[in-house]
Every structure is written in structure tokens, then in C-alpha cells.
Amino acid sequence: MKEIIRLENTTKIYQTAGIKTYALRGINLAVYEGEFLSIMGASGSGKTTLMNIIGCLDTPTSGKYYLLGNDVSKMDDDQLSQLRNEYIGFVFQQFFLIPYLTALENILVPVVYSKKSFSQKEKEAEEILKMLGIEDKKNNKPSQLSGGQQQRVAIGRALINDPDLILADEPTGALDSKTAKEIMEIFVDLNKKGKTIILITHDPTIASYAHRVIKISDGKITT
Numbered sequence: 515m516k517e518i519i520r521l522e523n524t525t526k527i528y529q530t531a532g533i534k535t536y537a538l539r540g541i542n543l544a545v546y547e548g549e550f551l552s553i554m555g556a557s558g559s560g561k562t563t564l565m566n567i568i569g570c571l572d573t574p575t576s577g578k579y580y581l582l583g584n585d586v587s588k589m590d591d592d593q594l595s596q597l598r599n600e601y602i603g604f605v606f607q608q609f610f611l612i613p614y615l616t617a618l619e620n621i622l623v624p625v626v627y628s629k630k631s632f633s634q635k636e637k638e639a640e641e642i643l644k645m646l647g648i649e650d651k652k653n654n655k656p657s658q659l660s661g662g663q664q665q666r667v668a669i670g671r672a673l674i675n676d677p678d679l680i681l682a683d684e685p686t687g688a689l690d691s692k693t694a695k696e697i698m699e700i701f702v703d704l705n706k707k708g709k710t711i712i713l714i715t716h717d718p719t720i721a722s723y724a725h726r727v728i729k730i731s732d733g734k735i736t737t
Contacts, residue, residue, distance in 0.1 A: 603672030
């Protein structure tokens with residue numbers, strides 16, 4: 515099975531005014547193609563720092579991180595940005611849609627930073643909207659959409675460059691329980707279609723949708 519992610523004794527230390535804070539303490543983790551993994555932890559457990567490193571938003575203080583065989587540990591900001599755009603789709607709790615763009619235009623934002631054909635991707639974005647059940651909302655701005663519809667647009671944005679990995683950070687945190695279930699069913703369906711998904715959550719019910727659940731506490735994987 516193809517390995518998507520490998521972390522080897524990965525640590526992250528933040529230093530402020532001479533005070534060291536150990537956010538990650540020797541993380542070892544492998545994630546394989548087609549997995550649906552939940553990373554569970556309370557606030558301050560280190561799960562957000564781990565997500566930032568997996569998502570190439572930050573680099574470890576020590577240890578190694580490999581993404582599809584690429585040693586990410588010592589990459590500069592430009593190299594990290596290229597990896598993010600090419601290999602990773604992000605879904606966040608607060609959606610982060612651009613308010614003056616339509617649903618269709620928001621989905622297409624990552625294409626601007628890639629080398630892919632915009633006209634071809636526009637057709638794909640239309641198909642994604644249809645797959646997500648919001649094709650009739652393609653010309654709506656975020657303020658004209660419900661929370662669940664906005665998160666569907668955010669999922670569409672994560673899918674548009676056909677990433678190897680979808681990284682979802684508390685994707686249901688701003689939604690009611692019924693809408694949260696609908697969103698999680700979308701992730702389950704995407705995983706069945708072959709997408710590798712890593713879900714960050716503090717909620718055991720949401721974590722249970724994944725095939726594998728690991729827990730993090732005080733910067734260490736505990737299970």
C-alpha cells in the first residue's frame with residue numbers, strides 16, 4: 515500500500531521570551547493511501563500543531579516528515595506552498611470562503627495558484643457542485659448560503675485540484691448535529707471513492723466515522 519505520510523520522532527518546540535513550550539514530543543505516524551484517519555485531542559493537546567505540520571503550514575523543530583516521499587522537514591516557504599497546492603486539500607471549521615465570490619468562484623480559488631487549465635477546472639467545479647448537491651447555488655455568495663452549504667463549497671474547494679490528501683480540521687464544529695452528519699457522510703463517500711482523509715476533532719462521535727482513530731495528549735500519541 516502506498517504511503518502518503520510518515521512522521522519520524524517529530525517534535526515541535528515554540529520559544530517565547532526564553533521559555534520553551536513543547537507542542538509535539540516525538541510523534542511517529544504513518545498514513546497510507548485510501549485511509550480515513552481521525553486524530554482526537556482536547557484543546558492544547560498538540561493536535562493543531564500536528565495538523566499544521568502534516569498540512570505543510572509549519573515545519574518540525576526536529577525529526578522528519580515525509581509527504582509522498584518528499585522530505586518536508588527542511589523545506590522553505592515557497593516549497594511548502596507548492597506542496598500544499600499540489601497534494602493537499604484543506605477543510606476548516608470556519609469555512610474561510612471569500613465573501614465577494616460566488617460558490618463556483620470560491621471552489622476555483624486554488625486553481626489560480628496552480629498550473630492547471632482554468633477552463634477545464636471550471637467544468638470540473640460545476641460537476642463538484644452537482645456531486646455535493648448545491649449546483650443550484652453556484653452563483654450565490656457565502657452570505658446567501660447556510661452553514662452546511664458553505665462547508666460543502668469549502669469541500670469543493672479542497673477537491674478542485676484533485677489532491678492526494680484531504681485534511682479536515684474540526685469540519686463540523688460550526689454546524690448543528692443534523693448538518694454535521696450530512697457533512698461527515700460526504701467525507702465517508704469521498705473516502706469510498708479513494709480519497710485519503712485525515713480528520714482533526716475533539717468529538718468522539720465525529721471521530722467514529724473514520725476507520726482508524728488515534729489520540730494525542732500533551733504532544734504525544736497515546737493510542
